[in-house]
Amino acid sequence: MRAVAPTAVYLLCLLTSSVCSVLLLRAYFRDRSRLLLWTAAAFVFFAVNNLLLVADMIFLPTVDLWLWRQIAAAAALFVLIYGFVMEVES
Numbered sequence: 001m002r003a004v005a006p007t008a009v010y011l012l013c014l015l016t017s018s019v020c021s022v023l024l025l026r027a028y029f030r031d032r033s034r035l036l037l038w039t040a041a042a043f044v045f046f047a048v049n050n051l052l053l054v055a056d057m058i059f060l061p062t063v064d065l066w067l068w069r070q071i072a073a074a075a076a077l078f079v080l081i082y083g084f085v086m087e088v089e090s
Contacts, residue, residue, distance in 0.1 A: 007058055014050040021047050038083020045076030 024040035027033075049072035056065035 042080035
């Protein structure tokens with residue numbers, strides 16, 4: 001029998017990052033703040049990372065998606081750091 005707790009945690013992380021990205025995008029379209037745009041883009045990549053984690057651990061346990069998960073996480077961090085640096089310089 002598969003453990004229910006890890007599956008619930010993976011799905012809740014996916015849901016949380018997706019909701020955060022949607023809320024940040026809504027706030028960006030309302031206020032047009034560049035920092036909101038960079039943060040929303042980072043959370044989109046975090047949501048992709050969590051989606052790949054769910055696919056890797058739950059739906060496709062025989063397929064190794066570790067590299068793709070790391071690329072999505074690195075892209076999210078790069079976008080977030082780049083956005084913070086650009087906002088400080090502006």
